[in-house]
Amino acid sequence: MMTNPYTLPDSELERLLDEDVPCGDATTFSLGIGDQPGRLVFRARQAIVACASEEARRMGELHGLRSIGNVVASGSRLAAGETILMLEGHAAGLHKVWKTAQTLMEYLSGIASSTAEIVAAARSANPDIGIACTRKNFPGTKAAAIKAILAGGASPHRLSLSETLLVFAEHRAFLGNEAPRATVQRLRRAWPERAIVVEVGDEAEALCWQEAGADILQLEKMPVATVNRIKGLIPKSSHTRIAAAGGINSANAEDYARAGADILVTSAPYFSPPRDVAVTLTAL
Template identity: 55%
Template sequence: MLSDARLDELLLQDAPHGDLTTEALGIGGLRGRIAFAARADMVVCCSEEAARMLERCGATVGAVTASGTALAAGEVFLTAEGPAAALHHAWKVAQTLVEYASGIATRTRRIVAAARAVAPGIAVACTRKNFPGTKDVAVRAVRAGGARMHRLGLSETLLVFPEHRAFLDPADGDWLRALKAREPERKVVVEVADAHDALDLLRAGADVLQLEKLAPDAVAAVVALTRDRVPPPVVAAAGGIDEGNAAAYAATGCAVLVTSAPFFARPSDVKVTLTAA
């Protein structure tokens, strides 16, 4: 869950000097109720954060549905009561946060469901290609949708791209062995764009082969060629994977689907009803 400090920051962005309209109307002290509901089927995310925003503004939350819950159209997932000033202050920021986060969670769930209908044990992992400044929300939404993060950032994983290898001798695998010696506790992931390159890097000691934009039949061929190795490498399919082709990639036998698609999901539509008590 996002911290109170982060939620306060979001609230402050929307009302740095208070809510002028509510104050000018003189209705801030009147009691009211607020309810949030799904306009269409969705996987809700950041409902707890929305509830906490309402509490931080002075409202009392009545009920809240947990992030990761699949909702049907019309289903209410959050209610609260309190002064009109509190409800209006939190209203739009809370609604928008839930809409964007739930959009990511809903698309994530669709991709996971499509993949696991074919390969129940496959992992779906999302990249770090979220909109800058929103990683905490993006990670929360990915997890609510049933996937995991492929990388949280540059600081904790070894993922060698072709853009790294451009500075290395392509005919010399010593760089990979040296890298593993320097970081013995970490697996080395190498992104490759063809099966021949994948096998060369496997022989050099790569732990994970990330196949970038290979067609499903090419991914299946790499899986077949590497299956008998001891230990077998982890084969991850990446690039352009979404709910439309996740099943085809899952059928290849690879262990992981790597995707950025959830971050470009359309926000979910949340209906907010605000009434006098």
């Protein structure tokens, strides 16, 4: 599993903090404790694949805090009770960073952990299978969500509409009587470096687009037995790969991998519950 794919920019971290503390921390200010030294410790409350620890540390640095000891890299597996990050500094900064950093790590660790479970299940049947997560993340969270699925061992299915060729039935509705092979040839001329993916709804469509030269057939919401049957009908000499999509999760990933899918396409990690991160804040 790869660790620490990238970090979110300071501008994004400050935006997140400003949502929670737009005009200062009223309680800390009113109590007059802002200048007192303290320590903030984040620990895994349960087994997790950690994510966003680098962002939590950077939030602290942006507000005068320093990290103590090692910071666990995103993508690391932790047992319950293990320390993720420790920050020291003035109470004003500790209280400002506390909840935003904790919540970001909880949500992204939930996505990373769920992703890792799907990857492990699928690769128990096929070590070479690819796991790709869709662009169905909550709007406005793409960079964070992509970091989390990378930390969990998957890849983005489509970063955006601008960099992938995925032909849906909704596209084909506008093509009139154009033959599938002509469509594939036209796409390959227009974007020669891109794989041509076609989503199909049944066996007949799958075989039609395989014969037309599609690079990947995306089998939408098809049962495991149907995926297996289509895999068997595609000639061994064909370069076409099969992506199983729709309803893929940790409970059925192994079955789809055994059925012959080359890629599993899933949105499930984005809807996984957060993984708890325990926080201890003490005065020094």
